[in-house]
Amino acid sequence: MxxxxxxxxxxxxxxxxxxxxxxxxxxxxxxxxxxxxxxxxxxxxxxxxxxxxxxxxxxxxxxxxxxxxxxxxxxxxxxxxxxxxxxxxxxxxxxKSRGVKPDFALVKRGPVRSGQKVSYEGSIVIIGDVNPGGEVIAGGDVMVWGSLKGIVFAGAPDDHSRRIYALRLEPSLIKIGPYIARPPEGAREGPLKPEVAFVQEGKIVVEELG
Missing domain, CATH: 3.30.70.260 (ACT domain)
Structure with a gap:
């Protein structure tokens, strides 16, 4: 740790x-x-x-x-x-702390390659990219200090208060608690900036950070 x-x-x-x-x-x-x-x-x-x-x-x-x-x-x-x-x-x-069970994060250094899966009951921090075909499943939040192009699930199985952060947020599939979304087809135009995904009014929304 x-x-x-x-x-x-x-x-x-x-x-x-x-x-x-x-x-x-x-x-x-x-x-x-x-x-x-x-x-x-x-x-x-x-x-x-x-x-x-x-x-x-x-x-x-x-x-x-x-x-x-x-x-x-x-x-x-x-x-x-x-x-x-x-x-x-x-x-x-x-x-003082509120006495809530600490949400310690699992930190993985290096990319999550195609076919690899990283799962943890708390939050997950990936210092690297999540490549297409890679999968990240967290009971807490997910932070990717790189490009997120694979499958990501935060708040597993049903905590929709969790968030997903990435320097480049381009997942093939995104899920937060019971909510699921797929990005639109085709490459996104313009420079990509750090973003956060969260649930708002019953759907997953994405906003730029900063």
């Missing part, structure tokens, strides 16, 4: 720092942001800190790293009083 997890929430995006050392979590966060920050841009960011002994200096470094990539944190979530005090000192809202 890595030191950084990213998941979609009804409010936007949650970045979760965990493990025993803040410096390791910060290094991993920097690597993820350098890989592709555009997938997170334009979203409301919540920072959930599960790393022990994080004070003002450590929290300021994390916030500075996010800010240098154009990301602004709306609030801090932590059960540690020291973290909440640090957030207050830095002028940020903070709160």
């Amino acid at each position: 890595g030191a950084v997890a990213i998941k979609g929430t009804p409010e936007g995006i949650a970045i979760i720092l965990r493990g025993e050392r803040a410096d390791i979590a910060l290094q991993e966060l920097e690597a993820i942001l350098n890989s592709s920050v555009s997938l997170l841009e334009g979203n409301r960011i919540t920072l959930e800190v599960k790393v022990p002994a994080v004070g003002v200096d450590e929290l300021a470094k994390v916030l500075g790293t996010l800010k240098s990539h154009g990301l602004s944190v709306e609030k801090i979530v932590s059960d540690a009083e020291s973290v909440r005090k640090a957030a207050y000192a830095l002028g940020l809202k903070s709160e």
Whole structure:
């Protein structure tokens, strides 16, 4: 399990720092942001800190790293009083976690090739492409830091509150909970931008991020 997890929430995006050392979590966060920050841009960011002994200096470094990539944190979530005090000192809202079972993400580095299937009961992050014929099935959200051209299913089997994010969203089949959609035939015109798919008024809709 890595030191950084990213998941979609009804409010936007949650970045979760965990493990025993803040410096390791910060290094991993920097690597993820350098890989592709555009997938997170334009979203409301919540920072959930599960790393022990994080004070003002450590929290300021994390916030500075996010800010240098154009990301602004709306609030801090932590059960540690020291973290909440640090957030207050830095002028940020903070709160305790709500005791909900954590939605840890499965992270796969590299492409999902034709004939491959990646499935997990929580959220899935693919750092790479999902090629035609590849399949991703998640009980939570799906984030693809690359092109999504295969089959994707978020919120399996029936959670329609989940979302699908991709730098290039061109799936052959898309499903969120009980809702299913197919893209129109033919190549899309113009440059493709990071997008998110979600259910609205009983159907799957796609919007640009940012």
